[in-house]
Amino acid sequence: MIDVDLGDQPAVLAAGRGLQARSPVVRFFSPTELGLVAAARLNEDFGLGGNSLRTVTLLKDKSAMRNHLADLGLSPVRFRVVHSARELTAFLTELGGPGIVKPLDFGGSADVHRVDGPHRAAEIWSRVEAAGRERMLVEEFLTGYEVSVEGFSTDGLHTVVAITDKLLGTGFVEVGHSVPASVDEHVRAAIAELTARLLDAVGLVEGPSHTEIMITADGLRIIESHNRAGGDNIPELVRLACGVDLVRAAVAVPLGLEPWEKELPAPLGGAAIRFLSAEPGVVTDIALPTEGLEGVTLGVKARPGMVIPPVTWSADRVCGDVIAVGRDAVEAVARAEAAVARIRIRTSPVA
Template sequence: MSAGTDPATLLLVGGVRAVSLGLDMAELALDQAHERGLRTHLTNQEAVLAATEAVTGRAGAVSAVDFAVPGESAAWALRQVADGTRFDAVLALQEMAQVAAADTAEALALPGNPPEAVRRVRTKDACREALAAAGFRQPAVRLCVDATEAAAFLAASTGPWIVKPRDAMGSTGVSRITGPDGLADAVALLPGTGPFLVEEFVEGAEYSVEGLFLDGAPVVLAVTEKEKVEPPFFVEVGHILPAELPDARRTEIERTVAAALDVLGLRRGAFHVELWLGPDGIVLGEVHNRYGGDWIHRMLGHVIPGFQVYGLIYDDLLGLPRERADLTPVRAAAARYLTPPPGTVVAVDGWEEAAAHPDVLRAELAVGPGGTVRPLRTSGDRAGVIVVGADTPDQARKLARELADSVRFTVESA
């Protein structure tokens, strides 16, 4: 913060993707910044800025900077500072801009995560190696350049196996195989032609841990239970927050995740850590230096009344005084995705009634009459979502299911 009454300036590197979830995150982040009297400056790729006017119209200033070009965001920020602009905090909302934000914060000597730590968690095999070296349970994994290397890993390890991109999101290109016969099809599903990962499949219920860093230490806000489609794909179709777990198990999860984040070197912003509860205990999955997708940020805001998911991060980055609030969930929320069979949608019945339910926090229909439902292989193939709030996790789960089931799709098979 500068002397006098000049407001601090928040630099949001990488803006958001032009999808409803991203737009909502950015609008909420900007609103909570402005509530604190902060100036805001948002950067993103030029084409995305043009496609996200609802966000750019909220920001105090907007600049076209390509976060995907290594070093470009940091160099741009240094030029701005040399010309007299002041930045006081740097943050990225979306996954793909985390490295650019860390590089920029370091270049400006502002609080942020070490760039090498962010690169480590963004590179899935490097993150696995770091956690395994520190003694955390991890599935065996190999970075492969082609199907021949992948087949060699299969021969030397225990299946089933997961084939997935080294750097992607939304379950894109992720599939399970039970032997070499399925390898060619799994590789064909991968986006791009670069190196990919093959890792041993982990049995067990899946969860994620949501939280943020305050004063350099992780604060767990909630554990989320996941529901996924059956293999060979792993698209998430439901979330319940907070998960119903015994106190001892929840404490074990929180301590394990906190220790892992410390080993990985993350210190600022939000986190979303995936894990399995298997026969041998906790197995850590992917680590993200951001809030989870699938409307988890809105669910957190509901289950912890008065909690500002981004505002508290700004306070931490700027060193602003804050009251020690209780961040324990006192309510529950659930999300349920609509997954009709693939084909052309002829009609959708019951949507308006379901979306108008008083306990709905968010409802979005992605495919209407005349649209095409694709086979369910990635998050983008889901046909809609209903997010609800309730007093307990069980009530939230049941209501989300009931409302989702009340929406009836008439589909003409492809």
């Protein structure tokens, strides 16, 4: 095992090249966002196949993907990269409506801000600078119903394995997901078609993908996409509801260890996750239900003495989660939320 900081791109590349020199590697993989570009670069350096560096970079850089989609006329969204409060003000003035400011290359809903108009640009930019950022992507604020698309590609052919509902909490931090999404067959078919067009446009040829789409009054709009399985235990929900193990397939299929069955198995039912929360402070007591947990798995991580931070991005959800299955997503959600309502995590202010 080689211990290396995935956030240090040169160190990851050096470690990968050193490993290849000692013992030939068949393929480099990364299950996490931080290692995707490095894995693609190493695969390209050694001619190992997989998704190209260009493809992975397009998906990693939100502004690059927006520019690429704009050039193709696919899923039009007004956007701009800004470097100052003045530039943010100018774009919002042109936009004539609310915008959303986000980092170009980060996930987990970190440093994402809604801006209601030019009058709030200076306030929001002060937060951007406080986070140590010098440039941000600002887009028109899309309103509607957001879903994610869990896909898998082989030889450039794309399969939509599942469409996932998401539930937002404070700000843009997700507090839950459920599979399958509550969309009708017409919308489901349109989502699958748009996802395939997107993945073709960026040149994705293999492996899992996680694409976020907003269903708006003006049609479907792509928010972003990634050449990895979704976070937040979404692959586990897909496995429970659909019988497809995307994490296993991500490695086994490209290596030829298992075939990819393009005909998906019959759905098993529904699955849902709800993340636990507590008042910020030090955990003093935890009370968990012991009965009435049919189809429910408790993943409580909070412990007495643990410090619970305010939730500003996904990594702040440190209390744990509840995963439930049911005959359909409605029953799974009901079971998960009923369990959450019976969990008590008490805190006291940090001294």
